[in-house]
Amino acid sequence: MFLTQKPVFSNLVKVTHMQYIPQILFIIISGVSIYLFAKKVGEIRRNILLGRDEDLTDNSKERWKNMVLLALGQKKMFKRPVPAILHLFVYLGFVIINIEILEIILDGILGQHRLFVPLLGQKLYSVLIGCFEILAALVLIGCVIFLIRRNIVKIPRLIQGELKGWPKNDANIILITEVILMGLFLAMNTADLVLQSRGVEHYTLTEQFWISGNLTSIFSGLSNEALIAIERGGWWLHIIGVLAFMNYLPYSKHFHILLAFPNAYYMRLKNQGEAENMEDIQKEVLYMMEPEKAPTDAAPAEAPRFGAKDVTDLSWKNLMDAYACTECGRCTANCPANQTGKALSPRKIMMDTRDRLEEVGANINKNKEFVDDGKTLVHDYISVEELRACTTCQACVEACPVSIDPLNIIYQLRRYLIMEESNSPEEWNMMFGNVETSMSPWKFSPDDRDKWVQEMAEA
Amino acid sequence: MQVKSMAEYAANGEMPEVLFWVGCAGSFDQRAQKITKAFAMILDKVGVKFAVLGKEEMCTGDPARRAGNEFLFQMMAYNNIQTLNGYGIKKIVTACPHCFNTLKNEYPALGGEYEVIHHTTFLQGLINEGKITMKGGGTFKGKKITYHDSCYLGRGNNIYEAPREVLEAMDVELIEMKRCRTNGLCCGAGGAQMFKEEEKGTTRVNFERSEEAVATGATVIAANCPFCTTMLSDGLKNQEKEDDVQVLDIAEIVAQSME
Numbered sequence A: 001m002f003l004t005q006k007p008v009f010s011n012l013v014k015v016t017h018m019q020y021i022p023q024i025l026f027i028i029i030s031g032v033s034i035y036l037f038a039k040k041v042g043e044i045r046r047n048i049l050l051g052r053d054e055d056l057t058d059n060s061k062e063r064w065k066n067m068v069l070l071a072l073g074q075k076k077m078f079k080r081p082v083p084a085i086l087h088l089f090v091y092l093g094f095v096i097i098n099i100e101i102l103e104i105i106l107d108g109i110l111g112q113h114r115l116f117v118p119l120l121g122q123k124l125y126s127v128l129i130g131c132f133e134i135l136a137a138l139v140l141i142g143c144v145i146f147l148i149r150r151n152i153v154k155i156p157r158l159i160q161g162e163l164k165g166w167p168k169n170d171a172n173i174i175l176i177t178e179v180i181l182m183g184l185f186l187a188m189n190t191a192d193l194v195l196q197s198r199g200v201e202h203y204t205l206t207e208q209f210w211i212s213g214n215l216t217s218i219f220s221g222l223s224n225e226a227l228i229a230i231e232r233g234g235w236w237l238h239i240i241g242v243l244a245f246m247n248y249l250p251y252s253k254h255f256h257i258l259l260a261f262p263n264a265y266y267m268r269l270k271n272q273g274e275a276e277n278m279e280d281i282q283k284e285v286l287y288m289m290e291p292e293k294a295p296t297d298a299a300p301a302e303a304p305r306f307g308a309k310d311v312t313d314l315s316w317k318n319l320m321d322a323y324a325c326t327e328c329g330r331c332t333a334n335c336p337a338n339q340t341g342k343a344l345s346p347r348k349i350m351m352d353t354r355d356r357l358e359e360v361g362a363n364i365n366k367n368k369e370f371v372d373d374g375k376t377l378v379h380d381y382i383s384v385e386e387l388r389a390c391t392t393c394q395a396c397v398e399a400c401p402v403s404i405d406p407l408n409i410i411y412q413l414r415r416y417l418i419m420e421e422s423n424s425p426e427e428w429n430m431m432f433g434n435v436e437t438s439m440s441p442w443k444f445s446p447d448d449r450d451k452w453v454q455e456m457a458e459a
Numbered sequence B: 001m002q003v004k005s006m007a008e009y010a011a012n013g014e015m016p017e018v019l020f021w022v023g024c025a026g027s028f029d030q031r032a033q034k035i036t037k038a039f040a041m042i043l044d045k046v047g048v049k050f051a052v053l054g055k056e057e058m059c060t061g062d063p064a065r066r067a068g069n070e071f072l073f074q075m076m077a078y079n080n081i082q083t084l085n086g087y088g089i090k091k092i093v094t095a096c097p098h099c100f101n102t103l104k105n106e107y108p109a110l111g112g113e114y115e116v117i118h119h120t121t122f123l124q125g126l127i128n129e130g131k132i133t134m135k136g137g138g139t140f141k142g143k144k145i146t147y148h149d150s151c152y153l154g155r156g157n158n159i160y161e162a163p164r165e166v167l168e169a170m171d172v173e174l175i176e177m178k179r180c181r182t183n184g185l186c187c188g189a190g191g192a193q194m195f196k197e198e199e200k201g202t203t204r205v206n207f208e209r210s211e212e213a214v215a216t217g218a219t220v221i222a223a224n225c226p227f228c229t230t231m232l233s234d235g236l237k238n239q240e241k242e243d244d245v246q247v248l249d250i251a252e253i254v255a256q257s258m259e
């Protein structure tokens, strides 16, 4: 029983209920998929909001501009033109072919076939599908090249340590799925064209499509039944594949397809060199120096934690960054510490943040609220050695195509280490001591600060 | 040559055009003192009325903040802002990109708002106004020079062109390293690394960077930061190239080229 039959009113009495099974099945599958997807997205939203507040709503004009240029226009990708162009194919293909999904969904619900042909006219419809086919072919080629880069050429940033296991599989699964989905789309259209040419009932007549139109000879030896099986099989697998893909997204680095947009919108607009100010400490120092300014009536507030020990101490933007990370490794490839063999990798900072946040989220799902599991982001996920290797050079921030700021997290973890754990190398303790007592990071006498002025006067 | 302090200006009821913020490296480090002197000499020659804070200047707190010691940073910032605001300072020039970044970007939130200029931008301005004239064709005319972007001037504050324009005005042959501008490789000193041993790795950041600079075939590496200058010089020593290649600050290159 296939979905191609359009029940005609006069026939209705004769039609068995069997007729509606594919439609009902389709609606159930879609409904369940959408429900599961929405549930997981809701969980991710809740996890992100576990972060502390950070106001990133000023200057909305600039923010819209960033979203258009960085997310939609993928501006930073074009620093490396080859992957940028391939990625653009896959991205455009993904977005535009989803318009075709609209027809598939409506066909599925209404039990129609190629519903849009009469609406758009044969000519326009065929041109549109032809365009989709070209995109599908480009996506297919792009994904195959990406698979080769990852698994055969082994581009260093795509095979580094932190990608072992799931992250590596994740990347390959998506690429292979894309290849299969695009293949199904083309096979389905080819079978459809052959069936049309044989005048098989319910196969709405269109013009030849640009790519599948050239492939019909492959299928010409097959029987109508076999072709209908391929066409229907392609149709079902395609739509099930798309729904499965949608549900896979939020568990994968491919969630960046969605999060790249809000992430670009909410990126920090300051100069990259500027570190985030800690107002709590600013006030504390002010009240220490000018006690008359200290509020007298305020109840002694619970001492806040300085810096970040775990994901919930980070800001919501740090946490959204973690979910938006594509694990592309552009940050790490540009990191001076990583390039010289240090343990630090900004990509790993983002992946660890996401893994820990997912763990905290699962803990909340299970226990209704977070129950201490004896673990923290610092130490259990990110080591002191990694944090100490950072030169705060901002190369990672500059390189990230989806507006992620790994350095911002590093700063907060460092602040926690120094101010809460007094966990600092001996040389830094000496430097702090010098700044405090000699007003310079070295142990020089403050009186010699203008010695060069005297030397110039004497010269 | 006389360099006047802010206290002296104030005592005479005068205001300088600009305050020269020297920074700790520029004040104490022997190599960096030369940069300080070169820049002061240029200012003096072109007749810019400038002052220094002298003994009243303190560390901006940058290394403390980058290491994670926000308390210490806030203390230093508080004291410096008191001093600067006390004198009613409006305009500051500095030869250190770390001081530049802190004064320009991080002090405003703490009540210290000034016009802050990095010395390479300042020099570019003087050249554009025709105030700096080269002797002969310029000491560095036709010399192969490569320019190292410091992180806090480049990526940190998007200043890539001013130092290059100054070098071009000196008629040098500017050769870029592959990792330049937004892709520039750090010298390894930032993030308070200057004050500790590097973490375990396969090489040092300054070795990696100075090798890249030497590979361009340049005889001079132009820098804009006292820390980069030190790191790159050490990198050259490691390659035993210190006799063939020099690290010079943009201010030193200008000072040596001037009439």
Ligand code: SF4
Pocket: A331, A334, A335, A336, A337, A338, A344, A345, A346, A389, A390, A391, A392, A393, A394, A395, A396, A397, A406, A407, A410
């Ligand atoms: S800021 Fe730190 S983590 Fe980012 S690239 Fe530089 S050294 Fe690496």
Ligand code: SF4
Pocket: A324, A325, A326, A327, A328, A329, A330, A331, A332, A346, A347, A350, A399, A400, A401, A402, A403, A404, A406
């Ligand atoms: S942080 Fe950005 S640059 Fe780094 S891996 Fe993630 S997406 Fe790529």
